[in-house]
Amino acid sequence: MKELKNILQEVQTKKSRNYITFLTGAGISSASGIPTYRGSDGIWIKGTKYYKPESFGTFEHFSKNADEVWQYTFFRKKMFSEAKPNDSHYLLKGIEDCIPDKFNLITQNIDNLHQRAGSKKVYEIHGNLREMRCSEECSKDVYEMPNIPLKNIDEDLTYDEKKLLFCPKCGEDTRPNILWFDEFYNERNFKLDTTLKIAKNSGLLIILGSSGATNLPNALVQQTIKYGGYVIDVNLEDNNFTENFISKKNFFKFRGDIKEFLELFKNLMKG
Ligand SMILES: [Zn+2]
Structure with missing residues (x-):
């Protein structure tokens, strides 16, 4: 993998398409005990x-x-x-505080744990259980x-x-x-267009604990890569994203713990 430090420096010095976006899935909430x-x-x-x-x-x-x-x-x-937000949720909140204008958090989770950890710019592409x-x-x-x-x-x-x-x-x-399995993404309830635009403007998109089983997350990765951004897949195992994008030169994988990756990332941002 290209040094994370170099990727981060490159993205942070870009004048445009320099968003840093995180895409989270169920894997980030498993440490909170949510199956x-x-x-x-x-x-x-x-x-x-x-x-x-x-x-x-x-x-x-x-x-x-x-x-x-x-x-x-x-x-x-x-x-x-x-359930309670875990260290990874709080690390993301800390990263948002460091780069509030460039930070975006797109989540497939409906558990509200990012908001409870204090994250503000959260796009819930599978909806939530606060609303009907x-x-x-x-x-x-x-x-x-x-x-x-x-x-x-x-x-x-x-x-x-x-x-x-x-x-x-x-x-x-x-x-x-x-969003149920027999339904389609849209802008009004699931921020389809907004998140695709964010992905286009992301110099770096980081996948945390999503396996890429649904189509919008895959489209987000494709969009970031198409417009020259980097994608890092942080997961314990290979998954649909790996299968779909491993041949792309801007796609990297980090096999390990989400918390470990975020601690590393946050330290590099400070340095
Ligand atoms: Zn009615």
């Missing part, structure tokens, strides 16, 4: 029903099982709220999820709680403002 969605065998609902994430995490499934999906959503929110919107798309409005008690895996929503999850405009079900 990776794709790495797991499946999803258990209330200890009896079993689904594969690819079938549970779809609009089609929601359209037939809205109550069950909402119950699971408030269970996941509970799991996220009980009408499942019938009767308007473009996005609403804060109601503040109802978070649920254990075996705990149903009450009738009164369910009523808070109806669309205030048309009365149909709302849905979590996240």
